[in-house]
Amino acid sequence: MSESNSVDSSAGDTGERRKNRQASFVSDAGQFPELPVTVVLDRIPVPILAVDPSGAIVFANEAFDELFGTEESARADFHLHDIFPDQAPEGVNVADMFLTTVATRADSLWRMTDKTGDVVQVRASKSILRRAEDTVVLVALEDFTDQLWNDPKSALR
Numbered sequence: 001m002s003e004s005n006s007v008d009s010s011a012g013d014t015g016e017r018r019k020n021r022q023a024s025f026v027s028d029a030g031q032f033p034e035l036p037v038t039v040v041l042d043r044i045p046v047p048i049l050a051v052d053p054s055g056a057i058v059f060a061n062e063a064f065d066e067l068f069g070t071e072e073s074a075r076a077d078f079h080l081h082d083i084f085p086d087q088a089p090e091g092v093n094v095a096d097m098f099l100t101t102v103a104t105r106a107d108s109l110w111r112m113t114d115k116t117g118d119v120v121q122v123r124a125s126k127s128i129l130r131r132a133e134d135t136v137v138l139v140a141l142e143d144f145t146d147q148l149w150n151d152p153k154s155a156l157r
Contacts, residue, residue: 047122047141055080055095058136067122067143069115083112102127102139109144121145 041048042061050059057078080095101108106126121144127137
């Protein structure tokens, strides 16, 4: 009988330890307001780009730097026309076209030129910031270059 008691008590201890271990993995929601948004965006492994109404790139994360082939310090004066050359028809501002497109339509395809001058095809998400008072658009980019290059129906072939 004492054996069954010891088994029962150890089973209870194991259950309690599991609960304590699970509780230690739960983050305190109060931490998030203290975490700078740029730190979070920089750690996301997807290229993220924030652009103001003039077309100036006000933020790009490390994954964008990897895709574009540059460093954070080199993109201080970047503008959309630096990475999306010849995207707009003559007389149309590429910044206006990009901002209007990502504000209204998801998954638009863009031809980007990286630091070395190579063409990179990217799909831009709809702006993550959607309120009227937001002063920038924030989009995620997905590199489609290899997929389009290997697609037998693609114009890139």
